[in-house]
Amino acid sequence: MSFSSFHLYFDDLELGQEWTSGGRTVTDADIVNFAGFSGDFNPIHIDHEFAKGTPFRRPIAHGFAVFCIASGLGIIAPPVRTIAMLRVGVWNFHLPVFIGDTIHNVSRVKEKTLRGRGRRGEILWQRSIINQDGKVVQDGEVITLVECRTPAREAATQESAPAPASTNRPV
Known part of the structure; x- marks a missing residue:
């Protein structure tokens, strides 16, 4: 996926702005695939009989699988010109x-820090993952690196630069 005209730049984001993603239902296939991908075959996630003897009485999704699903939901809510995820701060x-739960992601701009001589900036996001009952299942802070618009000083320099000398020579 490449960026398009509707993807927001660092400059477009304001402190306090908030977006809510669409929902995503967690499936048994999500849990099995994450176990295979991560190597985390803890029976609390994949063994229905074992899970019956736990306080949850049924398998639960891997915490990091839920985090990853929510990260994907955040790609379009909001659509931002993200270059990289830099850090995960406190995460709760x-x-x-559970299988069948539907989650969505709420992202709020908490801080902005200009970097790279105005070519990019860090966004500190407050993120909450919320289930179908409106309960926060996970929350914390994520820092991403986001592309800036061409800095005004560079644009002004480009516009006021003299045109290159002609290289036409008489033959």
Whole structure:
């Protein structure tokens, strides 16, 4: 996926702006695929009989699988010209997510820091993952690197630069 005209630049984001993603239902296939990909075959996630003997009484999704699903939901809510995820700050796992639960992501701009001589900037996001009952299942802070518009000083320099000398010579 490449960026398009509707993807927001660092400059377009304002402190306090908030977006809510669409929902995504967690499936048994999500849990099995994450176990295979990550190598985390803890029976609390993949063994229905074992899970019956736990306080949850059924398998729960891997916490990091839920984090990853929510990260994907955040790609379009909001659509931002993200270059990289730099850090995950404090992250809290509050409640389990079960097969059949539907989650969505709420992202709020908490801080902005200009970097790279105005070519990019860091965004500190406050993110919450919320289930179908309106309960926060995970939350915390994520820092991403986001592309800036061409800095005004560079644009002004380009516009006022003299045209290159002609290289036409008489033959």
